[in-house]
Amino acid sequence: MIIEINFQQIFIVCILLFGEYILVFCMVIADLISGCKKAKQRGELRSSYGFRRTVDKLGRYYLPLFALTIVDVMQMLAVWYLNTFHDTHIPLFPIMTLLGAIGIGIIEIKSILEKAEDKVKFERVGQLAGSIYRNKEDFSAMLEAFTKYLKEKEDS
Secondary structure, rough: OOOOHHHHHHHHHHHHHHHHHHHHHHHHHHHHHHHHHHHHHOOOOHHHHHHHHHHHHHHHHHHHHHHHHHHHHHOOOOOOOOHHHOOOOOOOOOOHHHHHHHHHHHEEEEHHOOOHHHHHHHHHHHHHHHHHHHHOOHHHHHHHHHHHHHHHHHHH
16 A cells, blocks of 8 residues: 655645744734834833843743644644545644634734723732732821822823
């Protein structure tokens, strides 16, 4: 029995996977550019810390994407087996990686569409929570932090 390997299908699957990985990278870069513009709009310094977060984000995105690609390879091997030995006609397609890339893309689009003012609000609420936690034993300091937060909110 001669085992057929369709290299054209394998090449197309590799092109699809490469495209999905590149598009995830492009989404992260678009979010980085958007974040830089928002920081500039808020008058914040753009430092290496933010850029380091982008590199960290790429690692956090590509690790699960790579795991999904491994699942796709297992799925496509099973499809190849069925096509070769059981005369089925199921196309080879990296569906799990595609779904993961779409999910990452949606996350990045949401991040890009967030308003700069909303991020400032979240930061101020976080600062208030931190101040309250630091002064959990001193009620007057907690009250002072809360009134300061309310006063800043009225001014803006």
